[in-house]
Amino acid sequence: MKYVIVIADGMADEPLDEINGETPVVHANTPNMDFIAREGYTGLTKNVPDGMTPGSDVANTSIMGFDPSMLKGRGPLEAPSVGVELNDNDVAFRLNFINVKDGAINDFTADHITTEEADELIKALNEHFGDIGQFYTGVSYRNLFVISDIAMEDLKSTPPHDVVGQQTSNNNLKPENEKSKLINKLMEDSVEVLENHPVNKKRIEEGKLPANMIWLWGQGAKPVIGNFPEKYGLKGATITGVDLLKGISTYIDLDVIEVPGATAYFDTNYQNKVDYALESLKTHDVQFIHIEAPDEAGHEGNLPEKIRAIENIDSIILEKLLKELPNIDEDYTIALLPDHPTPINIKTHTMSPVPFAIYSTNIKTPDDTQIFSEDMSQGKYDTIIGHTLLNEMIKISKE
Ligand SMILES: [Zn+2]
Structure with a gap:
């Protein structure tokens, strides 16, 4: 059978x-x-x-x-296919490349950015923020961020596809504490690194939306x-x-x-x-x-x-x-x-x-x-x- x-x-x-x-x-x-x-x-x-x-x-x-x-979250479920084996203290976030316009989420897929482009942007993120955690390339806008801090698991995060059109600042991780502040700031700071990246300049020239922010959500430890x-x-x-x-x-x-x-x-x-x-x-x-x-x-x-x-x-x-x-x-x-x-x-x-x-x-x-x-x-x-x-x-x- x-x-x-x-x-x-x-x-x-x-x-x-x-x-x-x-x-x-x-x-x-x-x-x-x-x-x-x-x-x-x-x-x-x-x-x-x-x-x-x-x-x-x-x-x-x-x-x-x-x-x-x-x-506990989709981040850890996506880790195996990007070749990441989580340690006991690790928490994996799903990282979306998104497009933000006037402070609001405009496209939760960053116009379906290609995997090759995403890979370039992930490199830049590791260069700038590698001391906080590790960034990994997945497929298209779906990527991964791993941080060695099990307490991150308990934060409440928001799937970006549920809040398209809303201000990013209204959808920060909660409750407000040291852990959530670190991740919220990381998302905010990503704008500066991504906005001026050659990959995005080229996308704008080609009439595509730039992947000008990261969105971290769906985090969890190894299930x-x-x-x-x-x-x-x-x-x-x-x-x-x-x-x-x-x-x-x-x-x-x-x-x-x-x-x-x-x-x-x-x-x-x-x-x-x-x-x-x-x-x-x-x-x-x-x-x-x-x-x-x-x-x-x-x-x-x-x-x-x-x-x-x-x-x-x-x-x-x-x-x-x-x-x-x-x-x-x-x-x-x-x-x-x-x-x-x-x-x-x-x-x-x-x-x-x-x-x-x-x-x-x-x-x-x-x-x-x-x-x-x-x-x-x-x-x-x-x-x-x-x-x-x-x-x-x-x-x-x-x-
Ligand atoms: Zn489904």
């Missing part, structure tokens, strides 16, 4: 006037998603426990089969989540363009399959993702395939791109999986779900439970759900706890 879990990050949404009151996944052309829903079991899953922030780290840890309450092969007795692997999810996978002992062209953006190489997944399934029991594009479209409020991302997942990834999986193993179980909603009109993650559908060669009598949508009221399941989804898949495969 092979298990495949396709995670369409941020896909769940709300009815939109522009598409006659339909949600993007209902409006999009998705014959394969609908097949999985129609021929399988469906329901809702609560991937974000009450009281936790609906981040992709929390939601995806649930989907990967672990209670996310052990997570203890659990071990996938030990807990499930299965060998698993992850495909994703997002460092955060590579990190979670590393900590729980899932193999990370590097896929050329997996950009975690609209231009990601869907074809490579499915091809590498099928190859990986020859040697793994469980394959997670995560696609970031619908979430990015949600954050940008870009409905056409969201629909296009959903259709790409359907027509490239699911189409080929459903066609080729029987050639790898005649028994297979495939699940499709978002990690959390990223509604077009809200532009950030919400807490709502998300729809899931599980198709298995073992299912004889599917439930009454006919299409994949946010409404799973006809499904076999009501609302399950996110980290039990994998157990349900295993149970179904043994029915």
Whole structure:
């Protein structure tokens, strides 16, 4: 039996006037998603426990089969994929390069700065502030800052994508103490170093937004989540363009399959993702395939791109999986779900439970759900706890 879990990050949404009151996944052309829903079991899953922030780290840890309450921040989860092993006293912050205009956050991605440009800026930050902590290059605007001070873990920081348009000074780390002052000042001081950097001068010349400030958030110490092969007795692997999810996978002992062209953006190489997944399934029991594009479209409020991302997942990834999986193993179980909603009109993650559908060669009598949508009221399941989804898949495969 092979298990495949396709995670369409941020896909769940709300009815939109522009598409006659339909949600993007209902409006999009998705014959394969609908097949999985129609021929399988469906329901809702609560991937974000009450009281936790609906981040992709929390939601995806649930989907990967672990209670996310052990997570402390996304910084440490991104550390493994930049090659950083945290010591016991280390706290890792996610570092966003952002664009600031008139003191307010204008773009939390700094206009999707390239990794090469980010690397130059990280060098400059290490030169100027290397005595405070270490800066590491990640992917595009997503980078890392590590400081050897465990007390930094308890500060309250703000994800920049939640406060676009707001003054940076209104979103400082809290509570106000020596520790928060140090980090707030570091962010403020970064402006001077970055503004006059040749990388940014060139970006302005090219009509792009400069990456003129760093934003530090999502910090935490090394997490203890659990071990996938030990807990499930299965060998698993992850495909994703997002460092955060590579990190979670590393900590729980899932193999990370590097896929050329997996950009975690609209231009990601869907074809490579499915091809590498099928190859990986020859040697793994469980394959997670995560696609970031619908979430990015949600954050940008870009409905056409969201629909296009959903259709790409359907027509490239699911189409080929459903066609080729029987050639790898005649028994297979495939699940499709978002990690959390990223509604077009809200532009950030919400807490709502998300729809899931599980198709298995073992299912004889599917439930009454006919299409994949946010409404799973006809499904076999009501609302399950996110980290039990994998157990349900295993149970179904043994029915
Ligand atoms: Zn997400």
